[in-house]
Amino acid sequence: MLSMTNISKVFQTDEIQTHALRDFSLQVNEGDFVSVTGPSGSGKTTFLNIAGLLETFTSGSFLLDDINVSGLNDKQRSRFRNEKIGFIFQSFNLIPDLNLFDNVDVPLRYLGLKGKERKERIEHHLDMVGLASRMKHLPSQLSGGQQQRVAIARALATHPRFLLADEPTGNLDTHMAQSVMSLLEDINTKGTTIIMVTHDNELAKRASRKIQIKDGRVSELDKVIDHDIDVSPQAIA
Amino acid sequence: MNEIALIFRALLRNKVGAILISLQIALTLTIMVNAVFMMQERHAQMQRPSGLDEANLFYLSNTIFATDYNQEVALRDDLELLRNTPGVVDAIQINAIPLSGGGWSMGLQTEPGENQSSAGVAVYMVDDHAIHTLGLELLSGENFAETDIQWRESGTTRWPAKTIVTQAMAKELYPDDWQSALGKTVYISQTQPIQIIGIVRALQAPWNGWNGVERSMLVPYQMETSNSRYMIRTEPGRRDELMPIIEKALAQSNKGRIIRGLRTMEETRERSYRGHNAVNKILTTVVFTLTLITGFGIVGLAMFSINRRTKQIGTRRALGASRSQIMGYFLIENLMITTLGVVIGSAGAIGLNIWLVNTFTLSPINPVLVVIGIACIYLVGLLAVLYPARKAANISPAIATRTA
Ligand SMILES: Nc1ncnc2c1ncn2[C@@H]1O[C@H](COP(=O)(O)OP(=O)(O)OP(=O)(O)O)[C@@H](O)[C@H]1O
Ligand SMILES: [Mg+2]
Numbered sequence: 001m002l003s004m005t006n007i008s009k010v011f012q013t014d015e016i017q018t019h020a021l022r023d024f025s026l027q028v029n030e031g032d033f034v035s036v037t038g039p040s041g042s043g044k045t046t047f048l049n050i051a052g053l054l055e056t057f058t059s060g061s062f063l064l065d066d067i068n069v070s071g072l073n074d075k076q077r078s079r080f081r082n083e084k085i086g087f088i089f090q091s092f093n094l095i096p097d098l099n100l101f102d103n104v105d106v107p108l109r110y111l112g113l114k115g116k117e118r119k120e121r122i123e124h125h126l127d128m129v130g131l132a133s134r135m136k137h138l139p140s141q142l143s144g145g146q147q148q149r150v151a152i153a154r155a156l157a158t159h160p161r162f163l164l165a166d167e168p169t170g171n172l173d174t175h176m177a178q179s180v181m182s183l184l185e186d187i188n189t190k191g192t193t194i195i196m197v198t199h200d201n202e203l204a205k206r207a208s209r210k211i212q213i214k215d216g217r218v219s220e221l222d223k224v225i226d227h228d229i230d231v232s233p234q235a236i237a
Numbered sequence: 238m239n240e241i242a243l244i245f246r247a248l249l250r251n252k253v254g255a256i257l258i259s260l261q262i263a264l265t266l267t268i269m270v271n272a273v274f275m276m277q278e279r280h281a282q283m284q285r286p287s288g289l290d291e292a293n294l295f296y297l298s299n300t301i302f303a304t305d306y307n308q309e310v311a312l313r314d315d316l317e318l319l320r321n322t323p324g325v326v327d328a329i330q331i332n333a334i335p336l337s338g339g340g341w342s343m344g345l346q347t348e349p350g351e352n353q354s355s356a357g358v359a360v361y362m363v364d365d366h367a368i369h370t371l372g373l374e375l376l377s378g379e380n381f382a383e384t385d386i387q388w389r390e391s392g393t394t395r396w397p398a399k400t401i402v403t404q405a406m407a408k409e410l411y412p413d414d415w416q417s418a419l420g421k422t423v424y425i426s427q428t429q430p431i432q433i434i435g436i437v438r439a440l441q442a443p444w445n446g447w448n449g450v451e452r453s454m455l456v457p458y459q460m461e462t463s464n465s466r467y468m469i470r471t472e473p474g475r476r477d478e479l480m481p482i483i484e485k486a487l488a489q490s491n492k493g494r495i496i497r498g499l500r501t502m503e504e505t506r507e508r509s510y511r512g513h514n515a516v517n518k519i520l521t522t523v524v525f526t527l528t529l530i531t532g533f534g535i536v537g538l539a540m541f542s543i544n545r546r547t548k549q550i551g552t553r554r555a556l557g558a559s560r561s562q563i564m565g566y567f568l569i570e571n572l573m574i575t576t577l578g579v580v581i582g583s584a585g586a587i588g589l590n591i592w593l594v595n596t597f598t599l600s601p602i603n604p605v606l607v608v609i610g611i612a613c614i615y616l617v618g619l620l621a622v623l624y625p626a627r628k629a630a631n632i633s634p635a636i637a638t639r640t641a
Contacts (some may be wrong), residue, residue, distance in 0.1 A: 054635045074560050078559035078560075080557070087637065089637060097246070097549075099246075
C-alpha cells in the first residue's frame with residue numbers, strides 16, 4: 001500500500017545541509033491507522049509531506065499504491081493527490097474567501113465531477129461532520145473544531161484511499177480533539193488508511209499502529225522500546 | 238476550467254483592490270482610445286495632400302528698397318531669369334504660400350448682394366504659369382491665358398473677371414454637382430462677378446487648422462508690392478542645388494532689392510505641422526505611460542494577492558491542483574478584473590468621445606478603435622499577470638503543512 005525503503009531527505013540551504021530523514025523505511029498496509037510521534041524537528045512533517053506527494057525526496061524508493069511515485073510529473077502527482085490522498089492540517093487550511101460548501105467543492109472540481117454529484121457529496125460529507133446547516137458560512141464564522149471537521153469533510157469528499165493528518169488536533173482543546181479523533185477512528189473503520197502525526201500521546205495510543213520518528217529515523221513503538229522517551233505501560237501493552 | 242464560479246465568488250470577497258484596478262484599467266482604456274483617436278485625426282490632417290509638387294518647390298522673398306524701381310519690368314525680368322535657369326521647371330510670383338500660416342482670404346457667393354451667404358476661400362494671385370509651377374492638376378476647364386493676367390496696383394479693390402477654384406471650393410458653392418461650377422459666374426466682394434474657368438483637384442490654403450483648408454482660388458494677377466514672393470519649381474532632385482544659385486543670380490541681376498527668406502515647401506509643411514507632431518508625441522507618451530502604470534498596477538495587485546494567499550495556494554496544490562491549474566486560476570481572476578475594467582472603460586471611452594465631439598466638434602470615434610483598445614488592454618493584462626501567475630504556480634504544495 002505504502003512502501004518506503006531507505007528514503008532520505010536532505011534540505012540544502014545556502015551553507016547548511018539538514019538531514020530531515022535518513023534511511024527511512026516503512027510499510028503501511030491498507031486499513032492501518034498509524035500514529036506518528038517524535039520530538040520537534042525530528043522529521044514527522046517531512047515524512048508526511050513525502051508520503052502525500054507534497055515534497056520530493058533525495059534518495060530511496062517509494063511505492064504508493066504500487067506506483068513508483070518518483071517517476072511522476074507535476075500533473076500526475078497532482079492528480080494522484082487529488083484522487084487518492086486526503087489531507088488534514090494542523091491549522092485547518094480552509095480557504096477563507098469561500099464558504100463551507102465551496103471549500104469542500106474545491107478538490108471535487110479538480111476531480112472534474114459534474115455539479116449534481118459534487119453537490120451530493122458536499123452535502124453528504126458536511127452532514128457527516130454535523131455542519132450541513134452551516135454550508136453558507138465562512139470559515140471565520142466557525143470554531144476551530146468545526147473548521148477542522150469541515151477540513152475532514154473536504155478531505156473525505158474525494159473518497160481518498162489515504163488520509164494524512166499533521167497534528168490535526170494541535171490547535172484544538174481536549175474536548176474538540178476527542179471529537180475529531182473519534183471522527184477519524186470512524187473513518188478508519190470504514191476502510192480509509194490513516195497516518196496521523198500528533199504530539200498527544202493519549203491520542204497516539206488509540207491508533208492501531210504507533211511509530212516514532214527520531215532524528216529522521218523511524219522506530220516502531222509496538223516492537224521497540226526507545227529508552228530516550230518515556231513510554232507509558234499502556235503504549236507497550 | 239471548471240473553477241470559474243469559485244474564482245468569481247472568492248474575488249467578490251476581495252472586491253476593493255480588484256475594483257480599484259478595474260477602474261484604473263477603465264481609465265486607461267478611456268484615455269488610450271480617445272488619445273489614439275485624436276492622434277489619428279492629426280495624422281489624417283497631416284496626410285491630406287496640399288496639391289503641390291512639394292518635394293521640388295521652394296520660395297523666396299523679394300524685398301524692394303530702391304526708389305527708382307520699375308516693378309512691372311523687374312518682375313518680368315526676374316520671371317524670365319528664373320524660367321530660363323537650367324533645372325528650373327517654372328516659376329511664378331505669388332501673394333501667399335500654402336500651409337505657411339499667412340495669406341489672403343475672400344468670400345465667394347453664387348448670388349450677388351450683401352445679404353447672400355458666402356463661402357470663405359483662400360486667394361492666390363498668380364499668372365498663367367501657376368498650374369505648371371505648383372504642380373496642380375486641372376480637373377476641368379482651362380488655364381488662364383497670358384492675356385488674362387492683369388497688373389494689380391496695390392490698394393485696388395477690383396478683381397479680375399476669371400478664376401480657377403479647387404474642387405472643394407466648387408463643391409462648397411455647388412454641393413449637388415461640383416462640375417456644374419465650371420463656367421458659372423460667382424460673386425466676390427459681394428457684388429463683383431468673377432467667372433470660374435477651371436477647377437483643380439487640390440490646393441490647400443495657408444491655414445492648416447481652418448476647416449476650409451481645401452478651399453482655394455487662383456486669380457490672374459501680378460502684383461505691385463514692395464515685398465513679393467517667388468515660388469520656384471525645379472526638376473526632381475535639383476532643388477537644393479539650385480536654391481543658392483538662384484538666390485545669387487537674382488541678387489546680382491538687380492541691386493535694388495534684397496533676396497531673402499529662402500525656404501522649401503517641405504520645410505513649410507514641417508513647420509506647419511510642428512504643433513501636431515508635438516501633441517502627438519505628448520499623447521503617445523501619455524498613453525504609453527498610463528498603460529505601463531496600469532500594467533504595473535496589475536502586477537502589484539496580483540503579487541500582493543498571491544503573497545497574501547500563499548498558504549491557500551499551497552493548500553489547493555495539496556488538494557490536487559496542478560501548476561497549470563494554479564496559473565489558470567490567476568489568469569482567469571485577472572481576466573475577470575480586466576473585463577470589468579473594459580466594460581466600464583468602453584462606456585467611458587465612448588462617453589468621453591461624445592463629450593469631445595460636442596465640445597470641440599471632433600468627428601465621432603471609429604468603433605474599431607475601441608475594439609483595438611480593448612484587445613490591447615487584454616493583452617497588457619495578460620502580460621502583466623503572467624509573471625505573478627507563474628510565481629503562484631511555483632509555490633510548493635508543502636507550504637500547506639509548513640505554515641501556521
Ligand atoms: N524547507 C526546509 N528547509 C530547510 N530545512 C527544513 C525545511 N523543512 C524542514 N526542515 C528541517 O527538517 C527537519 C525536520 O523538519 P520537520 O518539519 O519534518 O519536523 P517535525 O518533526 O515535523 O517537527 P514539529 O514537531 O516541530 O512539527 C528540521 O530540522 C527542519 O528544520
Ligand atoms: Mg511538523
